[in-house]
Amino acid sequence: MRPTIKLVASEAGVSTATVSYVLSGRPGSASGPGVSAGTIERVQAAAQKLGYRPNQAARTIRTGKTNLMVLSLTLLSDPWSLSVSRAVSAAAQRKGITSMILADADWRTALANQNADVVFIDDAGLDGDAELLAEMAQRQKLVVFSETLEPNGFDVIRSVTGLTYSLAVDHLARTHRRIGCLTYPRARAGGRSVRYGAYVDGLERAGIAFREDYVAEFVPDPISAFEAAMTLLQRPDRPTAIYAIADYAAIAVVHAAQRLQLRVPEDVAVMGVGNTMEGELMTPSLSTVGPVDFFDRLADFLLSRAEGTAEAPQVLEFPWRLFVRDSAPAAERDRS
């Protein structure tokens, strides 16, 4: 049997209340002198001796706090997910909160039974999700990454809508006419995605005719992205530039180009979306569009929700900008 607060109390010769105060670091009374130093020491010694560990479930039932933060990340192999996880778990640990990843495409089922102080969901696009999320938000703080949903008891995180994604395609269109696109299947419920839309709009703005055969689709998976890139690059009149709707897919494009002995950016320029660290570190470094400081700000926001009192749900928008790096450098005329 695991030692309880009661056992610690009798070992230290004090009451359970005192033990609770000492072990949770709260003052014994609101305005008094608190627990005396000697008592604190005795309690800690007793707890140490018995190997006492607080029962988190019992705490939760009393306080309503779980000290748990859940990140529902659908595509774990995406560097974006890793960056989220890294930033959040580091920040959470500093506050004594544990963060765990739910890596299940079916978070709808899994989250029905688990409770956390705050849960972050990175992929809530499907029909009916809005309703489900609103219900979930009544039980726990909920932060959703979505380009389409509006706050409804839960917060929404998104990039600034408008021309931000288009920066990538605009950048390529300065020096290229044959621009391909790697995207998720376009026939999705909920209409055309913003990221794919940026491609179509960007071509139009640049006066470039849309070519169906320059669009390759992939399922959310690096290997699938790689294969799509191979298809695109093996065309006789292959594109001289490729826009991929996520950094990890753009990275796959670079790998595919290298496999085919194509030089990046000389033979094919590549742009991603997301501004992940992996893209920044690779060679050639990946040109991309993305938010500034996204991951750290996300982490801070999640923590403020985990700790904070009830606040009105909000939309947290991230300004994006263009990161010009080696995989798609600036045009000569831009540099001068």
Added chain:
Amino acid sequence: MRPTIKLVASEAGVSTATVSYVLSGRPGSASGPGVSAGTIERVQAAAQKLGYRPNQAARTIRTGKTNLMVLSLTLLSDPWSLSVSRAVSAAAQRKGITSMILADADWRTALANQNADVVFIDDAGLDGDAELLAEMAQRQKLVVFSETLEPNGFDVIRSVTGLTYSLAVDHLARTHRRIGCLTYPRARAGGRSVRYGAYVDGLERAGIAFREDYVAEFVPDPISAFEAAMTLLQRPDRPTAIYAIADYAAIAVVHAAQRLQLRVPEDVAVMGVGNTMEGELMTPSLSTVGPVDFFDRLADFLLSRAEGTAEAPQVLEFPWRLFVRDSAPAAERDRS
């Protein structure tokens, strides 16, 4: 306020006990006829109407069951981790158990406060871990992946010791003399790792002199592995074959070779360790050594621990074998 069992009971006009029986699917009495169909229906209707969700913390405090399985995975970007996660979370969901990933290098701190029915730890090599794990095992089932630890209240999973890793180096030594190695830093607490040891032993068996400059070290990270591979492959007398101590590192070697316009396996043969799906799917497909059916068997074992009664801790050994694929094909003389 979230609806409780009490509210459901009064809504349905029954006692809380009855609601509990219905909602948890247990029979009302050990040998009686159980709850009547009509009552079941009324209770379910009431629960549905109120949007009742069981409070997991309250359940846990009574039953000691969390319905939670925690996977502590240190290197999330390793395909091995993804495979573990995929297999386990699918299997767990079938049993109504949630599995979550703890992606924190410091699991020692994080797990002190969280409780789960079973926790899997993929990286318990450091000094003092043995003691810590033994203590943790008193609170919850613990399954540890380790090549060196022995069961002590917790289960240990490992590959069959002996010549299994060596198969990789032996395979390369059939056709190569200049064999390089990509390994984690060798000067680790706890002595030489088995995987690196396989390299040294393999060379010796093949009568090949060890060359310090053919060993490149990397920290557990794909990018670091990539850089280490670049170093090795840019040597004037570069190795003609490389053994990497993990599949993801071997994959990085292949990428590095392609970057340097080297053909795999003609210019450099590559072998990994782990037999992950990513290695199997890539082009050229990765030759590797690894366990058969590892991930599914691991998932089953974890679940049996999560549900099962107390059983003596054991060592679960996995037989490994050689998977000869394209990145290091069989020698001509072997094929005949």
Added chain:
DNA sequence: ATGAAAGCGCTAACAT
């Protein structure tokens, strides 16, 4: 077949 009630470990309001 159903209900009453004890109690899991802990916190927090209140009493001393």
Added chain:
DNA sequence: ATGTTAGCGCTTTCAT
């Protein structure tokens, strides 16, 4: 400064 105690939501034993 410390102790007493109610009660969080649920399961489970024991009555009826």
